[in-house]
Amino acid sequence: MDNWWKNSVVYQVYPASYQDSNGDGIGDLPGITKRLDYIKKLGVDIVWLSPIYKSPQVDNGYDISDYRAINPDFGNMEDFDKLLEKAHDLGLKIMMDLVVNHTSDENKWFEESRKGKDNPYRDYYIWRDGKDGQAPNNWGSFFTGPAWKYDQDSGQYYLHLFAPQQPDLNWENPNVRHTVYDMMNWWADKGVDGFRMDVISYISKPEGLPDAIKSKDEQYGNPEALVANGKREHEFLQEMNKNVMSKHQMVTVGEAPAVTTEEAEKYSNLNGNELNMVFQFEHMGLDGSKNPALGRWSNRKALLSDIRENLTKWQLALYGKAWNSLYWNNHDQPRVVSRFGDDSTEEYRVLSAKMLATMLHFQQGTPYIFEGEEIGMTNAYFKKLSDYVDLDSINSYHQLVDEQDLLDAPTMLKYLGMHSRDNARTPMQWDATENAGFSTGSTWEKMNQNYKEINVSKALDDPNSIFYYYQELIRLRHQLPVITDGKYELVERNEDDPKVYAYTRRDKETTLLVILNYTKENLERNYSVPENAKLLISNYKDDQDDRLRPYEAKVYQY
Ligand code: TEU
Ligand code: CA
Numbered sequence: 217m218d219n220w221w222k223n224s225v226v227y228q229v230y231p232a233s234y235q236d237s238n239g240d241g242i243g244d245l246p247g248i249t250k251r252l253d254y255i256k257k258l259g260v261d262i263v264w265l266s267p268i269y270k271s272p273q274v275d276n277g278y279d280i281s282d283y284r285a286i287n288p289d290f291g292n293m294e295d296f297d298k299l300l301e302k303a304h305d306l307g308l309k310i311m312m313d314l315v316v317n318h319t320s321d322e323n324k325w326f327e328e329s330r331k332g333k334d335n336p337y338r339d340y341y342i343w344r345d346g347k348d349g350q351a352p353n354n355w356g357s358f359f360t361g362p363a364w365k366y367d368q369d370s371g372q373y374y375l376h377l378f379a380p381q382q383p384d385l386n387w388e389n390p391n392v393r394h395t396v397y398d399m400m401n402w403w404a405d406k407g408v409d410g411f412r413m414d415v416i417s418y419i420s421k422p423e424g425l426p427d428a429i430k431s432k433d434e435q436y437g438n439p440e441a442l443v444a445n446g447k448r449e450h451e452f453l454q455e456m457n458k459n460v461m462s463k464h465q466m467v468t469v470g471e472a473p474a475v476t477t478e479e480a481e482k483y484s485n486l487n488g489n490e491l492n493m494v495f496q497f498e499h500m501g502l503d504g505s506k507n508p509a510l511g512r513w514s515n516r517k518a519l520l521s522d523i524r525e526n527l528t529k530w531q532l533a534l535y536g537k538a539w540n541s542l543y544w545n546n547h548d549q550p551r552v553v554s555r556f557g558d559d560s561t562e563e564y565r566v567l568s569a570k571m572l573a574t575m576l577h578f579q580q581g582t583p584y585i586f587e588g589e590e591i592g593m594t595n596a597y598f599k600k601l602s603d604y605v606d607l608d609s610i611n612s613y614h615q616l617v618d619e620q621d622l623l624d625a626p627t628m629l630k631y632l633g634m635h636s637r638d639n640a641r642t643p644m645q646w647d648a649t650e651n652a653g654f655s656t657g658s659t660w661e662k663m664n665q666n667y668k669e670i671n672v673s674k675a676l677d678d679p680n681s682i683f684y685y686y687q688e689l690i691r692l693r694h695q696l697p698v699i700t701d702g703k704y705e706l707v708e709r710n711e712d713d714p715k716v717y718a719y720t721r722r723d724k725e726t727t728l729l730v731i732l733n734y735t736k737e738n739l740e741r742n743y744s745v746p747e748n749a750k751l752l753i754s755n756y757k758d759d760q761d762d763r764l765r766p767y768e769a770k771v772y773q774y
Contacts, residue, residue: 221410221467221492222539223700224261225690226311226584230547231268231290232276233643234587236655243643243654245291249299254672256306258590258683259690262467263303264311264412266547268296272322274381275607276547276641277313278414279320283399300407309409311467316396317415318382325395326383332370340392341383342375342421343367354427356436360611363439375425377418377443379607387419387452397459404460410467413491416453417472417479420446434509444474450482453490469541469582470494477533484538493541493582499526500549509622513612513631518556520734523575524706524717531579531704540581544572545589550639554595558736558767562669565592567767570685570755571732574769577689578721578730580704585686587644591675592682595639596664601629603662609636647673688753696773698723707731707743716764718743728752729772733764749774 235247245268255263267277270285277287286292303310319326328337344352344364351364351373357380364373365380375384385392400411421443428437453470461468470483472494484493502522505514534540544552553559557568569592577583596603604610609632616623623631633639638661645667646653652667664670675681693699702721707729710718715735721728731743740763749772751759756768 220465221262221582223693223697224309224467224582225259225693226262226264226469226582227255227258227260227590228264228266228546228584228586229255230266230587230641232660233641233654235644235646236657236659239655239657240289241655241657241659242289244289245286245295245299249295249302252299252302252306252308256308257687258585259687259694260308260585262309262311262409264584265313267313267315269315272320272381274320274379278315279318279322279379279382280315281320281322282324284402297406304407309467310407311410311412311469312403312408313414314400314411314416315414316385317418318376318378318384321381321383329383330367330370330374333372339389340386342386342425343370343372344375344425345372353425354430354437355425355439355442356428356434358440359608360615362436375421377415377439384421385419387421387448393452393455394459397456400456400460401463404464404466409465410469413468413470415473416470416491417445417449417475417483417494418443419452420448422446440474444472445476445479450490453483457489457491468492473497477530480530480534481538484534484540486536486538493539495541495543495546495584496530498530499523502526503555507622509620510616511612512635513616513623513628515630515634519714520717521711521714523556523734524711527575527579528704528706528719535580535703540579541584542576542579542581543584543586544576545586545640546584547586547640548637549586550635551593551595552589553592554639555634559592559594564736564767565594565670566680566682567755568736569682571734571767571769573682573686573689574730574753574755574771575717575732577686577693578699578719578728578771580700580702580721583693586640590683590686591645591670591672593642593645593664593670594666595633596642596662597633598636598638598662599629601625601632604632604636604638605661606637606641609638645671647671685753685755692753696726696728698726698728702726702728710743715739716741716743727774729774731764731768731770731772733766733768736766738766739764745772746774 232243234243235251236243237246268290269280270282270287271277271280325337325340328335329341355363357363359379366373428439430437468491470491475496483491502518503516504512553569557572558564617628642664643654648668675683702723705720707718717732719730752771752773754770
């Protein structure tokens with residue numbers, strides 16, 4: 217089917233944390249293969265694998281040293297072929313992570329490139345002379361510190377928007393682009409069904425690499441506005457599309473920090489000449505600090521009015537023109553139930569996880585579920601800095617607490633508990649046995665201590681579990697075309713309600729009315745429901761039409 221990805225649901229697997237099969241404490245490909253039946257049971261269509269390529273793992277595989285080899289900790293190419301074959305036998309598609317804004321500094325291209333100015337690979341990366349004994353410009357890295365690293369031997373600096381071990385590729389060089397396209401075709405010929413493209417909105421850098429705006433008390437400027445959605449961005453993606461996507465049946469999603477709805481119309485236009493969809497970030501920024509120097513480090517809870525306004529904006533702007541992706545979670549974000557929901561009691565955890573799932577899964581776009589979201593896994597709330605392994609969390613702590621003295625240690629630990637990427641990366645909780653059935657060895661990242669209460673085995677035994685609720689949401693999406701194609705509209709006067717979110721989806725045949733209580737309060741009100749409406753799904757067993765109970769979610773059809 218053309219546009220088959222439009223009514224598909226994607227499930228993201230973070231390989232190191234899914235299932236260990238050999239007791240070394242690290243998840244691996246044979247482990248994932250073993251769990252594909254479970255993924256199939258949930259009902260999803262596509263499995264997105266975070267990077268499994270050969271990598272020194274400075275940034276957990278987002279630093280690739282060989283694009284055509286498997287990271288030995290995860291297995292080998294034969295293990296991958298088996299995974300792909302079993303997935304296809306089950307009717308599941310496999311989406312690979314494509315990290316081509318940068319490589320690892322151990323990639324052979326970079327090893328050649330740093331050999332000197334005359335090396336044929338020199339221009340694969342972004343090398344510049346310094347300015348007055350300083351870096352070529354004032355850019356800071358997204359992982360703290362400067363975005364430039366000085367290379368003694370050649371006397372030049374190279375650009376790294378992320379860690380120093382992640383040098384940025386030079387997309388101005390046509391050899392770089394065509395090498396990437398060849399590699400993509402190689403995987404597509406092997407049978408993979410699509411790509412999730414890491415920070416793809418950053419590949420076209422501005423001419424002259426000008427300084428970024430920076431306030432007096434900031435050490436570096438934030439380059440994001442300069443590198444995102446750059447001048448040649450769409451040209452590059454159209455070229456990629458001609459050389460790769462147009463030759464295969466595939467699904468593509470671009471991770472696109474700083475994308476606006478106007479830009480998304482180009483990236484994910486329904487004419488299909490670039491990508492199928494992008495991940496926008498605006499709703500992920502609604503609970504950041506009010507102090508720009510602290511970025512996302514805060515423990516503020518997002519207001520429903522902000523969430524509703526943002527999701528509504530994306531629903532309306534892309535309708536009939538481009539395609540949305542829908543997500544609450546991924547390997548960079550805290551757990552949705554801890555972040556926008558309520559994990560303070562078991563009852564609220566289950567209710568609020570289902571309410572948030574309902575909010576997202578009835579919108580237009582392709583939904584993404586991150587491993588463990590379907591059983592309501594929570595943040596890990598680690599107590600000590602030494603429990604954290606993510607370089608971004610550790611760097612941010614040192615910068616804000618030790619170097620800049622902007623936060624005291626207990627406050628930063630509280631903020632890490634809320635926003636660290638490690639909250640997403642604790643191993644999958646399969647059952648109540650040691651290490652949650654994830655591994656018999658000592659795990660690469662500490663387990664979330666609540667695995668005896670929250671795990672897959674328990675969820676599968678409970679007909680009212682979050683798991684079966686997600687399964688039902690996916691089943692409904694596959695069954696009712698209105699969820700894929702219907703027009704989105706906010707219910708009248710809902711924009712002024714700080715506690716309830718109510719919207720409809722409508723096509724010629726049918727209307728869905730979604731009503732969500734974002735709070736733990738009992739609300740003495742409701743939105744009017746037509747006589748002939750029937751309750752399609754709810755997180756409560758019965759319906760009471762004059763009030764909304766804590767975190768109540770209900771969807772009517774008429
Ligand atoms: O993430 C990019 C990312 O999360 C952005 O939000 C980025 O940090 C932001 O633009 C800074 O303002 C991707 C991967 O998902 C992540 O795991 C990697 O660490 C990162 O790229 C580098 O490859
Ligand atoms: Ca292993």
